[in-house]
Amino acid sequence: MNLLPLLPVLLPLLCAPLCLLVRGATTVWALTCACTLACFASSLLLAQSLWHGGAALPYALGNWPAPWGIVYHIDALAVLLLLIVTGIAAVTLPYARRSVAQEIQPRDIPLFYALLLICLTGLLGIVSTGDAFNLYVFLELSSLSSYALIGLGQRRRALTAAFQYLVMGTIGATFILIGIGLLYSQTGTLNIADLAGRIAAIPEAAYGHRTLITAFAFLTVGISLKLALFPLHLWLPNAYSYAPSVVTVFLAATATKVAVYMLLRVCFSVLGNRFVFEQLTLGKILLLPSLAGIVIASLVAIFQYDIKRMLAYSSVAQIGYMTLGISLNSEAALTASIVHLFNHALMKGALFMVMGAVMYRAGSVYLNDFRGLGQRMPWTMAAFVLGGLSLIGVPGTAGFVSKWLLVQAALQHRWWPVVLVILLGSLLAVIYIWRVVETAYFNPLHEIEHGTAEAPPSLLVPLWLLVGANLYFGFDAAWPLQLAQQAATVLRGGL
Amino acid sequence: MELLIDIVLLTFLAITALAISHVRKLFCAIMLASIFSLLCACLFVTMDAVDVAFTEAAVGTGIAGILMLGALRLTETREKRPPHQPWLALLVVCTTGAVLIYGTADLPAYGDPAAPIHQHVAPRYISQSQQEVGPPNFVTSVLASYRGFDTLGETLVIFTAGVSVVALLGFRSLRQFLRNRRRPSVMADHLVLRIVAKMFIPLILLFALYVQFHGDYGPGGGFQAGVIFASALILYTLTYGLAKALQVLPPRILYLLAAGGVLLYGGTGWLCVLRGGHFLDYRALASDPLVGQHLGILLIEAGVGMTVFAVMVLMFFAFSSRKEPQS
């Protein structure tokens, strides 16, 4: 009875209450750090077992077989996401010590780390589970802790951002609950594999089919709210801009990826791609919001003066790329989408870490604050340049790999407009990245500005780890690609 | 006859919902929301969901109502008149409603015993849970044993809510309260309140204990018991004042209980692993599987009760200790 599939979820679940009992900000931080490292190690071990086409790893909680009990199901897609989430968490925690100490009240610091661990538990639980209702419980777990984490931001706008996210997120979660209920009413089960089998047994135009369509509609809209798919993205720019820096780093790199995972599970594992794409033509329905998101969000990003907000809009555009890959409905496009999940986590994680470092030294992240930072914070701004290049999709960076795969997949279908939009998105990214780079490097220093020295090593080292990963996976994308291909095959072939 | 009660209750619910939408005094809206919860609880009883009715009455009517009133005291009491008619909202709502009605057209008729959900997973719970798990209350067996991991997640959700509320609101005026120990509570002069409260609080605590342990045999369990425990303390606080209540149960003990409950639940699962079973596989806890199940359920329900009690009281204290706005 190998406990490994459960370990990534169990460790933060048990450490979170401990944070409340331990005294001292540094001790809590050390505990959280150790926990996230252990999670990452377990994910690596899980990835190792699944390497080269291993079968999915199950774990029956309470030793009750599915569908009477809850069973964990770790396949290639799940393992990729586990690696992303635990990896980002493991890198963010060393970074967090100074950033959190500066941005959060001392009294609240143990509570902050507890909430961070709970958010981690929720996200990992969504990814690992094979039961639909268990997915809902852990979704709400991660959402609830996110609302509180965002609300701990320093400015009062953090509170309204958190409230807006709470309302929209709860509507989304309730839609997902309605969807699960309707699926349950037609099949009598909650286990994902079992649902897939029983749904496939309901033929088209049979009694019960309308309920399935409605269930799918509610699930998709609910997940799109969590995913921040254009035009349901309204909560994201505010939430990411006003949250504490560490929270933005963590959420931007993980939360929306897990939402994409949920979409993939619902479309492929539960309902089956024959039903979703051929009968319901999800591809066409998803195409327009994705393309619109890429173009409109990138355009809005260009006009932002708050750079965190600019990067938040950029995230909405990148999510458009991911859903674009799903909507193209081919194995190549799906692989591209999944690889982009991985790469975007690395890119945005690095870029928001730069924001956190600038906030730590300069106190704010408006465009004007970047003046002359090229000289005064050389390492930080170099990281921004490299992260920006990855965002644009310059060859040699991770961002290029996924964009290239996406373009290839679109070319296979001869969908020229799609290729044009992908390239347009990159061009727009050049504009908004260049604004910052120009201000940092090419604006002369007029006044003597106090206090902006280079960021301390505890902020720089994790940042450069992520940037290094960006570059490494730009040159040698072998293993994310392999995992993604495995995942795509499994998804399209059924569970 | 049952159908008639069902129809009447649903009609009352619809009327209450419309009233909530229309009313502008927030105090009225909160009271109507509590009435809505209570009517829902009655509806759940007619639909044979006794555990759910119990929880909805305790949690939905009681706790949600108290917290909303606590928030109302700290904010404003009237809603502004909306400046224009929300046509877009109406359109969105009508579209969603239409889609839902379309989707539920294929649902089996209410109460149909041949519906798909009664054929597949549920029959094993009903026919075999007493031999496999033990308690006569099938809902407790499913909640605590078959789907015990969901309940662990749920306990963690409650814990998260407590931590979030404390992080956002805190006990900033705690020291001020403790310093003004001499300032009596507003209600302390009301003799009737004090005496009746004194009589009731032990009974409420006893009832909560009963609910905690009787959850195996009837409606009840950790959640409901935790809420009822909390309500006894809330009654004490309302009558004798926050300062005294904070002396009875200081926040650090509440933190200990809240964290301890989750750790007890997780620890029980961990103990099962150490004894060679799966996580939360209570059969590993004792040589006889049924005894193991009973022990496991007892431990986790205790954990749940502890966390729910501590979190509810923490949230109430957090709202109560916040300073009222200077008007």
Added chain:
Amino acid sequence: MTLAGHYNYWVAIFLMMTGFYVVISRGNLIKKLIGLNLFTTSVFILYISLGKVTGGTAPIAAPGVTLYSNPLPHVLILTAIVVGVATTAVGLALVVRIHESYGTIEEDEIRLRDESL
């Protein structure tokens, strides 16, 4: 699709939509939370209606009873009720803080005060 067969579902949908309407159309933050509560509680009614069996009784083993209502929806809704109240609590805490910082809990006034800065 008889009236008696689907009345429960239709009223549940009506209640859901009323709650949803209150959330998206009202500007007062506490009213929004009340609407959210309404919305989620109505979903519970839908779930529990699915589990009822005519002629059955509460899913607690009793001598002489053969037909029980389905216990699984009850378990799911027990969890969902708790999740709902947790969300309400966090929402109310945010509203209290918003009122302290802005002096109002009406959405349009908050927007005005943010823009005027």
